[in-house]
Amino acid sequence: MKRKLLSIFTALICVLSCLSLAGCGKKNKSQVYFLNFKPESASVYEELAKKYKEETGVTVKVVTAAANNYEQTLKSEIAKSDAPTIFQVNGPVGYAAWDDYCLDIKDSKLYSYLTDKSLAITEDGGVYAIPYVVEGYGIIYNDAIMKKYFALGNKKSKLTSADEIDSFDKLKTVVEDMTAHAKELGIKGVFASTSLSSGEDWRWQTHLLNVPLYYEMSEMGEELDPSLSLLDAKEISYKYSKNFENLFDLYINNSVTAKTLLGSKSVADSMAEFATGQAAMVQNGNWAWSQISGVDGNVVKENDIKMLPLYTGVEGEKGQGICIGTENYFAINKNADEEQQKASLAFLEWLFSSETGKRYVTEKLNFITPFSTFTEDELPNDPLAKEISRYMKDDSIKNIPWTFTAFPSDTYKKEVGSALLDYVQGDKKWEYVRKTIKDTWKSERD
Amino acid sequence: MNNPAKRYFPIFVMPTLIAFLIAFAVPFALGLFLSFTEFRTVSDAEFVGLQNYIRAFTDDTDFLSSLWFTVKFAVMSVISINVFAFLLALMLTRTVPGTKFFRTVFFMPNLIGGIVLGYIWQVIINGVLYRFGYSITSNSVFGYWGLIVLMNWQMIGYMMIIYIAGIQNIPTDIMEAARVDGAGSLTTLFRITIPSVMPSITICLFLTITNSFKLFDQNLALTAGAPGKRTQMVALDIYNTFYSRTGYEGVGQAKAVVFFLIVAVIALAQLRFTRSKEVES
Numbered sequence: 079m080k081r082k083l084l085s086i087f088t089a090l091i092c093v094l095s096c097l098s099l100a101g102c103g104k105k106n107k108s109q110v111y112f113l114n115f116k117p118e119s120a121s122v123y124e125e126l127a128k129k130y131k132e133e134t135g136v137t138v139k140v141v142t143a144a145a146n147n148y149e150q151t152l153k154s155e156i157a158k159s160d161a162p163t164i165f166q167v168n169g170p171v172g173y174a175a176w177d178d179y180c181l182d183i184k185d186s187k188l189y190s191y192l193t194d195k196s197l198a199i200t201e202d203g204g205v206y207a208i209p210y211v212v213e214g215y216g217i218i219y220n221d222a223i224m225k226k227y228f229a230l231g232n233k234k235s236k237l238t239s240a241d242e243i244d245s246f247d248k249l250k251t252v253v254e255d256m257t258a259h260a261k262e263l264g265i266k267g268v269f270a271s272t273s274l275s276s277g278e279d280w281r282w283q284t285h286l287l288n289v290p291l292y293y294e295m296s297e298m299g300e301e302l303d304p305s306l307s308l309l310d311a312k313e314i315s316y317k318y319s320k321n322f323e324n325l326f327d328l329y330i331n332n333s334v335t336a337k338t339l340l341g342s343k344s345v346a347d348s349m350a351e352f353a354t355g356q357a358a359m360v361q362n363g364n365w366a367w368s369q370i371s372g373v374d375g376n377v378v379k380e381n382d383i384k385m386l387p388l389y390t391g392v393e394g395e396k397g398q399g400i401c402i403g404t405e406n407y408f409a410i411n412k413n414a415d416e417e418q419q420k421a422s423l424a425f426l427e428w429l430f431s432s433e434t435g436k437r438y439v440t441e442k443l444n445f446i447t448p449f450s451t452f453t454e455d456e457l458p459n460d461p462l463a464k465e466i467s468r469y470m471k472d473d474s475i476k477n478i479p480w481t482f483t484a485f486p487s488d489t490y491k492k493e494v495g496s497a498l499l500d501y502v503q504g505d506k507k508w509e510y511v512r513k514t515i516k517d518t519w520k521s522e523r524d
Numbered sequence: 525m526n527n528p529a530k531r532y533f534p535i536f537v538m539p540t541l542i543a544f545l546i547a548f549a550v551p552f553a554l555g556l557f558l559s560f561t562e563f564r565t566v567s568d569a570e571f572v573g574l575q576n577y578i579r580a581f582t583d584d585t586d587f588l589s590s591l592w593f594t595v596k597f598a599v600m601s602v603i604s605i606n607v608f609a610f611l612l613a614l615m616l617t618r619t620v621p622g623t624k625f626f627r628t629v630f631f632m633p634n635l636i637g638g639i640v641l642g643y644i645w646q647v648i649i650n651g652v653l654y655r656f657g658y659s660i661t662s663n664s665v666f667g668y669w670g671l672i673v674l675m676n677w678q679m680i681g682y683m684m685i686i687y688i689a690g691i692q693n694i695p696t697d698i699m700e701a702a703r704v705d706g707a708g709s710l711t712t713l714f715r716i717t718i719p720s721v722m723p724s725i726t727i728c729l730f731l732t733i734t735n736s737f738k739l740f741d742q743n744l745a746l747t748a749g750a751p752g753k754r755t756q757m758v759a760l761d762i763y764n765t766f767y768s769r770t771g772y773e774g775v776g777q778a779k780a781v782v783f784f785l786i787v788a789v790i791a792l793a794q795l796r797f798t799r800s801k802e803v804e805s
Contacts, residue, residue, distance in 0.1 A: 149767060153565055156565055157565040157566050174770070276747075276749065338657050338659065339654060339657070339658075340659075341661035341662060342650050488768035489764075489768050492768065499661060499751050499752065500751055503662050503663075503751065
């Protein structure tokens with residue numbers, strides 16, 4: 079009998095220790111739990127959490143999802159008892175997936191900081207997600223190589239400097255002539271590799287596709303926000319297919335890498351090619367600065383880095399700007415305790431309005447924010463961010479908003495990406511890409 | 525109560541049983557339940573009946589085409605792995621110096637994780653194909669054979685160890701008797717060795733079949749389904765359905781249940797078949 083008691087007792091201890099391990103999470107629920115989207119900023123956020131703890135005594139738990147894994151991580155984290163209190167949605171489509179979890183933050187200070195209130199995601203008078211960073215992308219070029227080209231005696235183009243390029247035709251002439259003179263210019267190709275390996279094709283299936291679809295949508299509703307009319311579109315006509323092809327073909331025909339090998343290239347590869355001077359141009363955005371400056375053997379000088387708009391040969395594209403927008407919106411978890419929600423908002427407000435927070439945002443995170451708490455000179459210092467603000471300030475230029483936040487789903491982008499790969503490798507014709515872009519839109523929207 | 529098995533049940537079986545319930549039985553039941561619901565996170569499920577199962581087959585052909593690719597892959601890799609592993613085991617059970625060293629060498633790839641292996645082989649295969657102006661995603665044939673080579677490299681060592689154990693267990697008197705009776709090496713192989721290692725063959729076939737069907741990390745790292753999903757296996761398709769499409773979580777779950785049933789039926793049929801061939805020595 080004694081033995082039996084003993085054995086039951088031991089078993090009980092086993093069970094209890096299991097349960098207490100599982101129970102831990104509940105007792106130590108974090109006050110603020112921030113699920114970070116940007117792996118490149120993970121260490122900065124952790125530093126910030128430490129600073130915030132020193133100043134206010136509130137613990138901020140920062141968890142960073144691996145690149146391209148945010149949705150997966152969020153899906154599993156938010157079902158836990160210790161769920162993220164601050165998370166991120168990537169625009170209206172992202173919001174539609176997470177609307178049950180987004181708190182109305184209309185009365186928060188953070189919303190009042192927002193300079194352009196239309197940027198926030200709203201529904202029925204409530205405000206559910208607030209953008210925190212404005213980014214831009216275009217064709218980044220190395221002006222040192224461009225100057226070398228324009229100094230050539232036997233060049234075909236009549237232009238004298240890269241900033242005179244204001245249409246697709248001019249860009250094409252320059253690029254093709256540069257390819258012909260590649261040896262003299264010391265480059266392997268004009269454009270860095272059009273990376274098409276899996277997960278590395280977002281620069282084309284999302285960013286480049288933005289341009290033709292923006293033009294289509296801006297014709298549909300004249301004064302409407304293009305991304306909103308795109309959000310309602312059950313179908314697209316995709317009439318600017320030819321323009322997508324124009325620029326895409328220019329990329330792959332004047333590339334550092336042969337077409338058949340593009341399927342194995344990553345974004346990091348092409349940024350390295352640009353940074354080491356093998357290529358003169360690369361399509362990317364201001365977030366890529368760290369990838370350019372961080373490459374070993376970097377030969378590109380900071381003040382040689384400039385940005386051109388994505389010209390695709392649409393009629394009247396003169397005066398077109400770069401693509402500026404955001405897909406980074408903060409949302410507060412509706413299912414968190416009220417206390418946690420308040421603490422989370424307080425943390426974000428501290429981040430974007432206190433001296434310490436703002437210093438981190440401009441100097442370490444390199445964010446151009448849409449908030450009024452930042453003054454004119456509180457801007458990040460890298461050359462690409464400067465280019466973005468140059469385009470934003472120039473009133474003679476019409477920048478293209480990010481309409482891809484209204485693309486139907488991740489699967490849509492993936493399908494477009496694999497169609498592009500098939501096209502590049504010669505398995506399929508451009509017509510197939512056009513059909514995929516148009517038809518998958520319809521099937522994914524349903 | 526004097527039965528020691530019963531008395532010590534709580535100490536010896538309880539911890540494992542609890543772990544089994546938490547880590548296997550509960551998730552399995554939950555997964556089965558979720559396949560009949562529409563949900564975004566596991567805590568907000570809504571019952572929709574068989575709809576997910578219908579959608580798994582009708583919304584697109586991804587599931588069927590990846591299933592077909594998986595079958596083609598599994599047949600090829602199961603045959604090649606077992607043939608090579610058995611030949612290696614035969615060679616390394618002879619009394620030749622260095623067998624222990626080679627056993628270790630052949631076993632080692634099995635200790636490396638699938639993702640790492642996938643990337644290593646991607647670099648190797650691309651390195652070769654680059655010379656001819658191709659990369660592994662140029663054609664689905666490259667991806668198919670790449671996966672088979674990779675799977676062989678990883679699994680052969682493990683299966684070899686199991687076969688070696690089987691071969692070493694064959695009583696020497698049978699072998700000697702065969703030799704005295706004048707059996708040649710081929711006759712010995714087919715009449716004595718193979719029937720005697722039938723239990724090893726059962727287990728090796730089981731392991732290779734289930735592993736080939738469930739292959740995920742290697743597939744993800746080597747090709748991730750490119751080009752155009754033509755090298756996408758079922759596990760990867762389920763993962764993509766679940767995670768990269770909003771509103772498809774339940775469908776992904778339904779595909780997973782169907783997939784489980786297919787693998788279970790095939791594996792059980794194989795076990796039954798090879799068990800019936802086992803002999804008592």
